[in-house]
Amino acid sequence: MSRLPLTVGIIANPASGRDVRRLTANAGLFSSTDKVSVIQRLLAAFGATGIERVLMPTDMTGIAAAVQKNSHSRQARDSHWPALEFLDLTLRQSVEDTRKAARWMAERGVALIAVLGGDGTHKAVAAEVGDIPLLTLSTGTNNAFPELREATSAGLAGGLFASGRIPAEIALRRNKRLLVREPARGLHEIALVDVAVSSLPFIGARAISRAADLAEVFVTFAEPQSIGLSALCGLWLPVTRQEPYGAWMRLDPHAPQALLVPLAPGLLQGCGVRDAGYLQTGVPRPLSLPSGTLALDGEREIEFNLHDRPTVTLDGGGPLSIDVQAALAFTAQERLLAIGREHPQHPVNLQHQDTPGE
Incomplete structure (x- = not known):
């Protein structure tokens, strides 16, 4: 029996960071281009930690389309991005799109779901996925639940947990x-x-x-x-x-x-x-x-x-989430990102790739 690819999900709320508080306050805009950049950093980290497949929903703001286009780039090949699979939703441009994508990912048995959004987006995903851990990334307005993290380091923490290299008792936190x-x-x-x-x-x-x-x-x-x-x-x-x-x-x-x-x-x-x-x-x-x-x-x-x-x-029965700080502290302690000469990112191999005339 063939082994199923190690799979995670990414849900980026196209509407997060765009609500009325841009008018009533001085909140910044988190654009679709910004979200594409965050997702690409996640994909590089997931590829480096052994994730083989990433599930994403489609959207009407071009996020999924841009990620799909960029997956054919040299940067994506060099970073060994996981294979991408998109859910072609019948979009309502409401929270139901997020809920439907979360249910689809849960049915596919993803190891974790990276969520780009604010408190409301994370709540909607958590309501559908049971104990599938969330990798929380702040792209909303008033964000308290998702901590502000660089996507590359967050992706490393999530990817190392999903690939079984960090135990759950260290990597996961049960939320209230x-x-x-x-x-x-x-x-x-x-x-x-x-x-x-x-x-x-x-x-x-x-x-x-x-x-x-x-x-x-x-x-x-x-x-x-x-x-x-x-x-x-x-x-x-x-x-x-x-x-x-x-x-x-x-x-x-x-x-x-x-x-x-x-x-x-x-x-x-x-x-x-x-x-x-x-x-x-x-x-x-x-x-x-x-x-x-x-x-x-x-x-x-x-x-x-x-x-x-x-x-x-x-x-105390809230969702599980990746404790990025604890996961990366364990990564450093166990030197989980130490690589040998056979690794394509080892400096010896990078030096060979950059040699003029070759």
Whole structure:
């Protein structure tokens, strides 16, 4: 029986880094060309670590087409890119495209999925793939879940894990999540970073960009350097990714204490802090407002009214992700990237290739 090629997936959200916060704040643009560059760096790292096949979805912004075209270049041959296979989706230009691509990759048994996007993109992929690890790459607006990493080093960490050279107990991290439940409505949604309670009655423009619209926020982790809603707790009551609890904060413009918070890149607003505390695992928390909307990982998705009783619960059953720092530390310790003279990138072979006249 023939062995199946070692396969990973890459999902790049074409819409990430392009939302309304380019208008309401000073967020930068992460273009399709930038995403193509990130993917090509991943492919070089995957090729160097033994990945044989990469699955990607098609898109309407030219990302997949550019990668496919560049796969025939000399650079791709010299870097030994893996073989590419594309899923020709019926595109809706919505989050369903991301979910469908993630399901396809899960069905094909990929060893990991590299995700290019923000918090919402990672949440959509995580909801479809179970315990397939995610290699997280930040190309969105307010990115807390995907850490900012150079794609080449991230690709090396992911590729070495997928090829079996780094054990799972070192390379993988289990993430926390927030469960939003309303039994009467059959509501069961997840957030990877934050759930914000807003007084705005309708979903409308999904992003929250005004402190006055916030009443409460729950977070799985909150780092002081974060941008976005999780920065509220990050600058008041920080919680690391590894700690077994989260945090919450109740807001009120008339509170005696206020905090200046970067709600989006270049957008700093004062938020009145009424109360804050730690969020314990497995304990459902009711909301402070009788009606309004809920934003999950930065985007309003759920409306609730006087007859609803939604709760927010922290648990430790979130997705697995590649711990790039730990994986590369193990790589250095075990010298996993040491190469012999037979390797095409050994300096002796490179010197021979560059000899004039040959």
